[in-house]
Amino acid sequence: IIISHSSSDLLPTEGSEEASRHFLQEIVNILLAYMCKLFKRSTKVLDFHHPHQLKEGLEGFTLELSDQPENLEQLLVDCRDTLKYGVKTGHPRFFNQLSSGLDIIGLAGEWLTSTANTNMFTYEISPVFILMEEVVLRKMMDMLGWSNEEGDGIFCPGGTVSNLYSVLLARYHFFPEVKSRGMSAIPRLAMFTSSHSHYSIQKSAAVLGIGTENVLLVKCDERYVGKMIPGELESSIASAKDRGLYPFYVSATAGTTVYGAFDPLNDIADICERHGLWMHVDAAWGGGLLMSKRHRVKLQGIDRSSSVTWNPHKMMGVPLQCATLLVRKKGFLQECNQLCAEYLFQPDKHYDTSYDTGDKTIQCGRHVDVFKLWLMWKAKGMEGFESQINKCLENAEYLFDKLKNRTDFLLVFESKPEHSNVCFWYLPHSLRNLPPGCERDKKLHAVAPKIKAKMMEEGLTMIGYQPLGNKVNFFRCVFSNSATQREDVDFLLDEIVRLGHD
Ligand code: ABU
Numbered sequence: 001i002i003i004s005h006s007s008s009d010l011l012p013t014e015g016s017e018e019a020s021r022h023f024l025q026e027i028v029n030i031l032l033a034y035m036c037k038l039f040k041r042s043t044k045v046l047d048f049h050h051p052h053q054l055k056e057g058l059e060g061f062t063l064e065l066s067d068q069p070e071n072l073e074q075l076l077v078d079c080r081d082t083l084k085y086g087v088k089t090g091h092p093r094f095f096n097q098l099s100s101g102l103d104i105i106g107l108a109g110e111w112l113t114s115t116a117n118t119n120m121f122t123y124e125i126s127p128v129f130i131l132m133e134e135v136v137l138r139k140m141m142d143m144l145g146w147s148n149e150e151g152d153g154i155f156c157p158g159g160t161v162s163n164l165y166s167v168l169l170a171r172y173h174f175f176p177e178v179k180s181r182g183m184s185a186i187p188r189l190a191m192f193t194s195s196h197s198h199y200s201i202q203k204s205a206a207v208l209g210i211g212t213e214n215v216l217l218v219k220c221d222e223r224y225v226g227k228m229i230p231g232e233l234e235s236s237i238a239s240a241k242d243r244g245l246y247p248f249y250v251s252a253t254a255g256t257t258v259y260g261a262f263d264p265l266n267d268i269a270d271i272c273e274r275h276g277l278w279m280h281v282d283a284a285w286g287g288g289l290l291m292s293k294r295h296r297v298k299l300q301g302i303d304r305s306s307s308v309t310w311n312p313h314k315m316m317g318v319p320l321q322c323a324t325l326l327v328r329k330k331g332f333l334q335e336c337n338q339l340c341a342e343y344l345f346q347p348d349k350h351y352d353t354s355y356d357t358g359d360k361t362i363q364c365g366r367h368v369d370v371f372k373l374w375l376m377w378k379a380k381g382m383e384g385f386e387s388q389i390n391k392c393l394e395n396a397e398y399l400f401d402k403l404k405n406r407t408d409f410l411l412v413f414e415s416k417p418e419h420s421n422v423c424f425w426y427l428p429h430s431l432r433n434l435p436p437g438c439e440r441d442k443k444l445h446a447v448a449p450k451i452k453a454k455m456m457e458e459g460l461t462m463i464g465y466q467p468l469g470n471k472v473n474f475f476r477c478v479f480s481n482s483a484t485q486r487e488d489v490d491f492l493l494d495e496i497v498r499l500g501h502d
Helices: 017-038 051-056 072-084 104-116 127-144 159-174 200-207 230-242 265-275 287-291 332-337 370-404 438-458 486-500
Strands: 152-156 189-194 215-218 246-253 278-282 307-310 323-327 409-411 421-426 462-468 471-478
Touching: 017 072, 104 370, 127 152, 127 287, 127 323, 127 370, 152 159, 152 332, 159 200, 159 246, 159 278, 159 307, 159 323, 159 332, 189 200, 189 230, 200 215, 215 230, 230 246, 230 265, 246 265, 265 278, 287 307, 287 370, 370 409, 370 421, 370 486, 421 438, 421 486, 438 462, 438 471, 438 486
Parallel strands: 189 215, 189 246, 246 278, 278 307
Antiparallel strands: 152 323, 307 323, 409 421, 421 471, 462 471
16 A cells, blocks of 8 residues: 555544554554564664764665655655664563563553553543552552552652652651751761662662762672672661761662672561661562562562562563552652642542542653553463563573583673573683683673674674673673573574684
């Protein structure tokens, strides 16, 4: 079908149903073709171009905007090109990020959400989605082990914002006057989190005027995958008190970003109880393991937390974005954040206005993130999520076992990964006979970036790297895509060897 109309010939223009159907059908065809290719191993993960090349325009694809309207045919070409030059994060050989994969049901949910194009702030305009949010959040809170009498939550734009909420709530819990009087009315606060925690905890301190200097990074056990050492937390709290600071908040991590470590939640909860501190658990990455009977033991003690971050767009494979903040104290999100804007949250509406959840948040408009998760949960049940999560961890174990037996690779930590993160160095020939130490480290630091650059230029697979603490650049392989198989793990290692050969 040749579509030569312009966008003004589509709905809501009268008599344009057929043209609109044709246009959208063409879009669906483009997306379906993309998806079918995406899961084929012969397809590249990316077709890399430098920013200046994309800006200059490629094969007729231009980012520039014109004053004249383009016809629909051109828009279809633009859609195809946009996907062509993007990164196929759903490809079975994409190992670069914690969120990956492409779930067809989740995608359908996203399409429906965009079609509904509504806002989560009031029941008035989102009756179904608001009630769905309540159902899904309740289910997640049940999984944390919170009773029906406790618990509240909200979908947030990513784990960083969920973590920000947790600090905001904790501060309000101890100093409600801060809401009207500001930081000058309260003592100098101190927060605690592990040295392996996500940078969003420090960012929250910066945003909320607490100051990054007042986030005390607690030492981790480096020999055993980067877990917070409870004794170090205890002494850090004591020394902060000695220095006149007011400790109020601890963020434990369930699934650190790089190593995938789980902090000892029960030990940390004991300390928080002893010192009367708010205990947050950043389970953005690790929360999904609650779905697995085999792996949920790693989050033991999460029921004792005051708040939890859990991102279904990571381990549960829900399309981006889908992140939550769960709070133990009922009604507290509303109390902390409400400003009762009368143009939106009229108290004299004819329905139960406790379902106008918008004033619980620091945003005004809020995207509908719940529907795709609700639909996926319906489609898979808990069992479906469980088996997809177990499979990701089995892939990690498979990679770990392979690396253990290789002399050209070196594991960053020797113990079996707790999550689906596997961290390792590749040792090119020239480094294999060098003794461990500064000289080797200097050279090793350059290896992963060089391999990654070639990998992106060739586009057959993708994996991330980073330094951490005193460890020079190493690869981090993460599994969250249910399409990934063992053959893809084998391919990744072969590819690193091929690109890293010297
Ligand atoms: N906290 C965002 C996760 C980034 C990553 O994919 O490593």
